[in-house]
Amino acid sequence: EQQAKLLASLKKQWDEAIKKDPDILFDCPELHALQTYKAGDYVADLALIDKLSKLAPATVERLDKMGLKWNDFSSQYVGAIWPRCHDAANYTSGQGYIDTFRHTIEKEKLPVTILLQTKADELIKKDGRVVGVKATGPNGEKVTLNAKKGVIMTSGGFGANVEMRQKFDKLWGGKLGKNIGTTNSRAITGEGILMAEKAGAGLVDMGYIQLLPVTDPENGTVSGICQGTAIYVNTEGKRFVNEMGRRDELSKAALAQPGGVFYRMCTVKNARINKDGLTTLGIPVETFLKSGKVIRGENVEDLASKIKVDPKVLKATFDKFNDFCRSQGEDKEFGRPSCAPNIPMYEGPYYAELRTPSVHHTMGGVRINTNAQVLDTAGKPIPGLFAAGEVTGGIHGTNRVGGNAIADALTYGNVAGESAVK
Ligand SMILES: Cc1cc2nc3c(=O)[nH]c(=O)nc-3n(C[C@H](O)[C@H](O)[C@H](O)COP(=O)(O)OP(=O)(O)OC[C@H]3O[C@@H](n4cnc5c(N)ncnc54)[C@H](O)[C@@H]3O)c2cc1C
Numbered sequence: 001e002q003q004a005k006l007l008a009s010l011k012k013q014w015d016e017a018i019k020k021d022p023d024i025l026f027d028c029p030e031l032h033a034l035q036t037y038k039a040g041d042y043v044a045d046l047a048l049i050d051k052l053s054k055l056a057p058a059t060v061e062r063l064d065k066m067g068l069k070w071n072d073f074s075s076q077y078v079g080a081i082w083p084r085c086h087d088a089a090n091y092t093s094g095q096g097y098i099d100t101f102r103h104t105i106e107k108e109k110l111p112v113t114i115l116l117q118t119k120a121d122e123l124i125k126k127d128g129r130v131v132g133v134k135a136t137g138p139n140g141e142k143v144t145l146n147a148k149k150g151v152i153m154t155s156g157g158f159g160a161n162v163e164m165r166q167k168f169d170k171l172w173g174g175k176l177g178k179n180i181g182t183t184n185s186r187a188i189t190g191e192g193i194l195m196a197e198k199a200g201a202g203l204v205d206m207g208y209i210q211l212l213p214v215t216d217p218e219n220g221t222v223s224g225i226c227q228g229t230a231i232y233v234n235t236e237g238k239r240f241v242n243e244m245g246r247r248d249e250l251s252k253a254a255l256a257q258p259g260g261v262f263y264r265m266c267t268v269k270n271a272r273i274n275k276d277g278l279t280t281l282g283i284p285v286e287t288f289l290k291s292g293k294v295i296r297g298e299n300v301e302d303l304a305s306k307i308k309v310d311p312k313v314l315k316a317t318f319d320k321f322n323d324f325c326r327s328q329g330e331d332k333e334f335g336r337p338s339c340a341p342n343i344p345m346y347e348g349p350y351y352a353e354l355r356t357p358s359v360h361h362t363m364g365g366v367r368i369n370t371n372a373q374v375l376d377t378a379g380k381p382i383p384g385l386f387a388a389g390e391v392t393g394g395i396h397g398t399n400r401v402g403g404n405a406i407a408d409a410l411t412y413g414n415v416a417g418e419s420a421v422k
Contacts, residue, residue, distance in 0.1 A: 002046050003037070006030045027084060029053040035081055036404060039246055040363070040397015043205065048395045051370045051415070056407045059414065060086055068100045076340075078214050078228035079247030080402035083340075092282050097410065118143060120192070123151060123199040123385070130199060130384035150384045150420035153374070154413060157362035157390035158190025159183070159209070165359060170207025171248065171398065181220025181358035183212055192391045196366045199385065202377040204393035206364035210400050211251035211357035216293065217261055220358035225279050225294055225351055226266035228402075231321055232355075234262045237304060237313035239321065242334040248399045251357035263307060263352040267345045288353070295352045303350040322346060361400050365393035372416035386420050388412035 010030040017026050032053035037046055064070060069090040076083040088096040105112045117138035124132040124144070130151050135143040158164040165176040182188075197203060213232075215222055229243045232250075234257040241253035254262055272280045279285065288294035297303025300318050304311035324331050325339035366374050366387050373381035389409030396404060 002050065003034070006034055006046075006050065010034060025083070027082065029057070031082070032056070032084060036395075036401050037397070039081055039401045040208075040399050042397065043208075044397035045394040047370050048368070052395060052404075052408055052411050055411045055415070059407060059411045062414070063097070063100055063410070066100045066104045068096055076229060076244070077402035078212065078243075079245070079250065079400075081244070081246065085403035092280050094406070097406070115143070120155065120195065123195055125199050128383060130382060147384065150386055152372075152413075152416045152420055153192045153196055153366070153385070153387040153391050154389045154409070154416075155192025155195075155391050156188045156190075157184070157365060158193060159188050159359045159362055160186050161189040164190045165209060165362075168206040168364065169209050171209060172211070176209060176359060180211075181215060181217075181356075183215055183220050183222050183358055183360045188390075190362070192387075193365050196374060196385065196387065196391070200376045200382055201374045201385070201387075202367040202379065204364060204367040205397065206362075206393065208363040208396075208398045209359060210247055210361040210363060210396075212247060212360035213250035213254045213357045214264055214355045215358040215360075217354055217356040218293075223279065223281055223283060223288075224264065224353045224355070225271045225273055225285055225288055226264045226353060227270050227272055230264050230266040230270060231318075231345065232262050233265055233309075233314065233317055233352075235259060235307075235309065237309035237317055239317055239334060242331065242336040244336055244338070246399050247360075247402065254355070254357050261354055261356045264355050265303070265345075265350060265352045267347060267351070268349050269347070270343055270345065271351055293353060297348065297350045297352070299348045300350060302348070303352055307352050318345060361396075361405060362390065363393060363396040363398065363400055365391045367394055368392045368412070370415075371419040372412050373419060386416040388416040 010028060013028045014026060017024050033049045036049050036053065037044060060070065068088055071087045071089045074083045075085045075087055077085050090096065119136045120133050121136055122134040123130050124134060132144060132146040133151055135145060137143045159182045162178055166174065169176050193203065212222065214228060231239060232241060232243050234240050236258065240257055241250055254260065273285050277285050289296055295303065295306050297306055300315050301311040304314040322344045325344035368374055368387055369381065372386045372388050374385040374387050376382050389412065390405060392412065395408055
């Protein structure tokens with residue numbers, strides 16, 4: 001019923017929008033919700049998604065008011081499906097969000113105490129209500145935090161916990177052991193999920209673990225120089241997938257290539273390099289070239305010989321892709337919907353970087369309702385316990401849409417805060 005309502009509202013807005021401007025780059029919260037639901041194979045809780053997509057624009061505005069400067073264009077990350085991602089103009093990483101909150105706390109002299117290097121060990125429960133947290137400080141000292149209004153868990157997923165990955169995985173056939181890397185920090189071990197479970201929380205969608213297809217085979221990091229949805233070419237010099245597709249589809253296709261690896265390729269025009277020769281993470285391109293992580297060729301044939309691919313095959317791959325871009329036609333082989341955001345790759349220098357999928361996001365976690373209250377195994381709210389972000393499950397289904405995680409964490413973080421003070 002909720003899906004039908006969203007569809008009807010989407011149709012109405014779409015009809016009105018294209019009547020006014022047939023070339024409009026259309027978007028609305030309903031489209032965001034329906035795409036998120038579909039991309040997660042309809043297993044997520046649509047009420048949670050609906051709330052996320054309705055409130056996400058307000059999240060962007062709230063951060064803007066706090067001083068985060070957004071780019072005045074949207075982008076489309078790997079697996080984002082639609083150009084809906086917002087990037088900070090004044091930051092190159094997630095540090096921007098933390099700084100923005102920190103500066104707001106300082107500027108407005110908000111009564112917030114931040115305890116760094118302090119590890120939460122256990123939730124304190126009294127008469128069925130969560131009333132605090134037991135923790136360990138930087139020098140091993142025991143810390144007890146008493147919560148009058150509630151505890152909000154935001155401890156992330158379990159992408160770096162090999163044991164949990166192997167225990168819960170339902171998508172990757174037991175292949176998420178030590179041999180596969182992760183983009184996550186080592187701290188992302190799912191402790192919060194287990195702590196909440198111990199306090200009675202129900203868990204949901206724990207088997208759905210996302211691989212990011214475009215990571216460094218040596219260490220699982222996302223650093224590199226080509227745009228996420230640049231052309232992907234296997235070690236035989238051939239494209240093999242619609243680069244703008246879902247992350248699970250991209251990862252499956254990548255793992256099926258020889259050696260489970262592929263090259264992401266781009267030219268200087270569609271690399272993410274600024275005028276100072278730095279990548280979006282502020283790393284000089286030279287660093288990548290020197291380490292051999294990025295290989296540069298003056299033209300396609302030069303690049304092909306450096307990566308030991310038949311130059312004729314690679315040239316044919318580029319020619320075909322460029323024809324598709326030039327004609328704005330159809331990608332008959334793989335169904336890529338458009339050439340954008342790339343520009344055709346006619347001129348060198350060309351770059352290639354070796355990529356493979358690594359564990360990136362865990363879609364499962366503690367079950368919450370639309371007020372970000374943690375639910376017990378019977379679906380009832382646990383008094384005093386709230387959660388937001390990757391520690392929760394139920395929003396992204398089997399496959400998270402690129403760009404939706406930060407939106408989820410920031411939006412439901414706010415919902416949780418509001419619920420806790422009510
Ligand atoms: C490299 C990378 C790039 C990404 N890029 C994007 C992107 O561009 N867009 C997007 O939408 N998403 C992106 N994601 C996903 C997104 O960053 C995460 O899903 C999101 O940060 C989750 O936010 P969170 O606040 O729920 O948890 P986290 O950001 O993971 O934070 C959890 C925190 O809890 C701490 N913690 C864990 N256990 C304990 C404990 N017991 N005691 C105390 N502290 C604890 C951890 O140390 C960590 O600091 C990216 C992820 C990675 C790894």
